[in-house]
Amino acid sequence: MNGDASLEQLRREGRVVIVGASLAGLRAAETLREKGFAGSLTMIGDEPYEPYDRPPLSKQVLLGMAGADRTALPRRRALDATWRLGVPATGLDMAAGRVRLADGDEVPYDRLLIATGVRARPWPHAAEAELDGVFVLRTRDDGAALARRLAERPKRVLVIGAGFTGSEIASACRERGLAVTVAERAAAPLVGALGGVVGAVAAELQREHGVDLRCGVMVTALEGDATGRVRAAHLSDGSSVETDVVIVSLGATRNTEWLAGSGLGAGPRGIACDAGCRAFDIRGIVTDDIYVAGDVARSPHALFGYQFLSLEHWGNAVSQAETAAHNMLSASSDRLPHLWMPAFWSSQFGVNIKSVGVPTLGTEIVVSQGSLADRRFVGVYGYQGRVIGAVAFDHARWLPFYQELIETTVPFPPPFPTVDRRPEGRRPVDADFPDPSVPTHGPTVTLSGYSPADRRMTFTPAH
């Protein structure tokens, strides 16, 4: 059969299977239908819920504005899909083109999309993690359980790890008038994602809002009472914190274990795919029928030296899903690269934080607008003499401008005369990212070199 005819047949009566029924999976499915895919569509998800949105879990849900069971994602269109929810995929047979499910079923595919995302990294000591009052926050169930516990007005909440999620949780707790301690191994909150200069601003924000912020410390042990409820945490500086709710926010682990032994290039760093979202096998050869999108993917980006990038960002999941779906149904010459400009937002302590590009690549930072002291500013990151990323604190409207600087590879420091330049903005300083080999709360952007295989990585646990 020639290529056109087989693609036509795929569109008419092919079988597409999507594993991971969340943001990326849903948007990919909608895009397939939008592009005229008329064959069978199967959505496999281990959570028993239809696709829901996660960002509200650390914001609206913890603030008590919305129930965790009321964050289902709106649909762009009807899907006419077969949903297999509440059952995980447990294996992949690439040669036969089948996905194995935990209930013993096997689902054959002509095209497979893997969008299994990440899960919260649990507290490393299993017995302590089991204590009543110890939480992580990734799923709807996590959100519901935590919101319920916060409504009981605990005496003190301890957040372990001050990345975006941990900081947002601390912010929501303070807004509800709860006492909060945050313990962070690095020198300041958000340093893994934004570096030490911006991290220092985040630290001030937390303290100003009444957070008992402890940086440069590790939690060494959680202690329970006789009934199995957490009651204290012990820190590496010898101090301890009395607490009845502990939220472990130590970053995420990729959901790739189910692919072990399948021959796909999947590992702890995610699943490597080409710029067109096609997965690599472990030999570094790109597959024709397996695609990847969302948090679980690592994909090369033309603007950032074609290094593999993992982006745990909402906008990336949507964009990569759309591109993967398009490419699944397209001849090679019609395929599109996933060229999405990395971007994310976070709201905490009343400040709207937004970023474009890849700050974590930056070695230097210059404050181009506003001022750090006012907590209203734009910081521009430079790497090898070019603008590589930007972050805005309550300055979001300016970001499209900085996005253009990144897209057009403008030199760093940026040559324009700034409108409101203050002394601190006159020259770039070290962006002060921590040594990447020392694990912190986990940056949500990870650069992972050029190898499509993932066999040499060793993971150093944070604790």
Place this chain on the structure above:
Amino acid sequence: MRLVVDLNRCQGYAQCAFLAPDVFAMHGEEGLLYTPEADEAQREKLAQAAAACPVQAILVDAVDPPAEAVSGER
């Protein structure tokens, strides 16, 4: 009605908060908080807000829930 705002796109113009204050509220100087599932009574206002958003960041359900049979759900 389910909704989601693409907050990468949102520029904090607050038109939505003005047109559908029971669904959207500004939080801090330019942050936006919204109710991800709005009451049926908000349908009209929500549609106005989505149409008025200058950057078209608001996505409202195109399908009434329950959208379709979700087999295997619990």
